[in-house]
Amino acid sequence: MVLMAVRSDDEIRGDLSYLFDKASQALAVRMTAALAELDITPRGYCVLSKAMPGELTQGELAEIALLDKTTMVVTLDHLEGAGLARRTPSRTDRRARIVETTEEGDRVVANARTIIDGVYDEVLGVLSDEQRSVLLDALVGLVGAGGPLSTVEPTPNAPRRRSQRSSRSV
Amino acid sequence: MVLMAVRSDDEIRGDLSYLFDKASQALAVRMTAALAELDITPRGYCVLSKAMPGELTQGELAEIALLDKTTMVVTLDHLEGAGLARRTPSRTDRRARIVETTEEGDRVVANARTIIDGVYDEVLGVLSDEQRSVLLDALVGLVGAGGPLSTVEPTPNAPRRRSQRSSRSV
DNA sequence: TATTGTTATACTCTATAACTATA
DNA sequence: TATAGTTATAGAGTATAACAATA
Incomplete structure (x- = not known):
């Protein structure tokens, strides 16, 4: 289920949460679909591209890519299994x-970059140059250093400390 | 883990996915925290406010709120348990x-609206009127009717059709 | 003792499947 | 037969805990 209750442009203009959620989710869907032809996920690309300069340990890579170290293990298992990365002592x-990338990994990163830029251009292409520039500046202002959405706070999804069964609020 | 690898404003300006993900997530965190004082979640508010006009069945409400009917059951269980909504045959x-709201539910919705507007003002307050207006127009252009991010596509998270063990891409 | 990477596991979220009672 | 709502449960994602090897 969950198809789509159509909401008018006027209505959503006042719902910033919806605008951001939708933009984030729809872009992720497009990006995932676009990268699928390279058999790589957005996260796989993220890790692989950050590993390219070389000489990073798994832990360092995890920190840069904003992933938990256990998530990094799984991600690298996949990348290694696909022959795109290697772990060396x-x-x-x-x-x-x-973590180092293989030659194939380097090629995939290069191709992925082209695909990603294409998606961004396609998406932002509906805006005027002026709009596009202001949009990006505004987003950086909100999300970037010192902005009101530059949270270094809690974790995305509900943290689940052992037991403690919090009385789930509504 | 996963605290925050600080990225420069220049770097993130070219990463639209990051900008949207971060904006969406950080705003959700703020909103959830702000609404917590009313003991209500963003989703609880969403459902409750859409139920206020009255006379909607659970199914209709689920469609409007973009929730699966099973998720709606859980959400209403909470709202009803908190005395904010009622189910009548x-x-x-x-x-x-x-689904109808109780008087307490109506009060909570009203208070929540004030809180939500406050958060929006706080967040968008760092932008100039001009920036603010262009940002919202641009977002509506992308996300709204006919925009490149107006996906009516797949489901947010990976859909998991029974079995079919897809060979997990990287 | 602390840290790196691993494995095992727990917890949340959300949707599919199966069911009851109506239509 | 199909639909509204419920319950049970599965699947995906991701983080905590415990562990082995090493610092």
């Missing part, structure tokens, strides 16, 4: 593993 | 149940 710390 | 269809 660090020579300075035998606990750590350096 | 329809007089024309003995299978259906009409």
Whole structure:
């Protein structure tokens, strides 16, 4: 279910939460679909591209990519299984593993970049240059350093500390 | 984990996915926190406010609120448990149940509206009137009717058809 | 003792399937 | 037969806990 109750443009203009949620979700859907032809997910691309410069350990990569270290393990398992990345032991710390991209991985990143830029252009293409520029500036103002949406707060989804069964609010 | 790798404003300006995801998520966090004092979630408010005009069945309400009917059951269980809504049998269809708000529910909706407007003003307050107006127009252009992000497509999270174990792409 | 990466597991969220009672 | 609402449950995502190896 959950198809779509159509809401008028006038109505949604006053609903900032809806605008952001919808934009975020719809763009993610488009991006996921576009990258699927390369058999890579947005997250896979994110990790792979950040690993490209090289010499990063899994932990460092996780921090940069904003992923939990356990999520990073799964992501790298996939990337490695697909032959796009490799884990090699660090020579300075035998606990750590350096992530490096394969040649195929480099090619995929390059192709993905083209696809991603294409999607952005397609999406933003409906706006005038002026609108486009103001939109991006405004978003950076909100989300960027010191902005009201630059949260370094809680976690996205409900955190679930062991037990503590909070009396679920409505 | 997953605290925050700080990215420069210049860097994020070119990452539309990040800008939308972050804006959406950070606003949701703020909104959830702000509404918590009324002991209501954004979804609870959404359902309750749409039920206020009255005379809607659960199913109709689910469609309007973009929720699955099973999610609606849970949501209404909470709202009813908190004394904010009531389910009464329809007089024309003995299978259906009409959702109505209680007086307390009406009060909560009114207070929630004030809180929500306050958050929007607080957030958008960092922008100039001009920026603010262009931002909203641009978002409506992207997300609204006919826009490139007006997806009526797939489901938000990965749909999980029974079995079919898709070979998880990277 | 602390940290890296791993495995196992728990918890949330949301949707499919199956069911009851009507229509 | 089809539909409204319910219950049970499965699947996806992601984080906590515990562990082995090493620092």
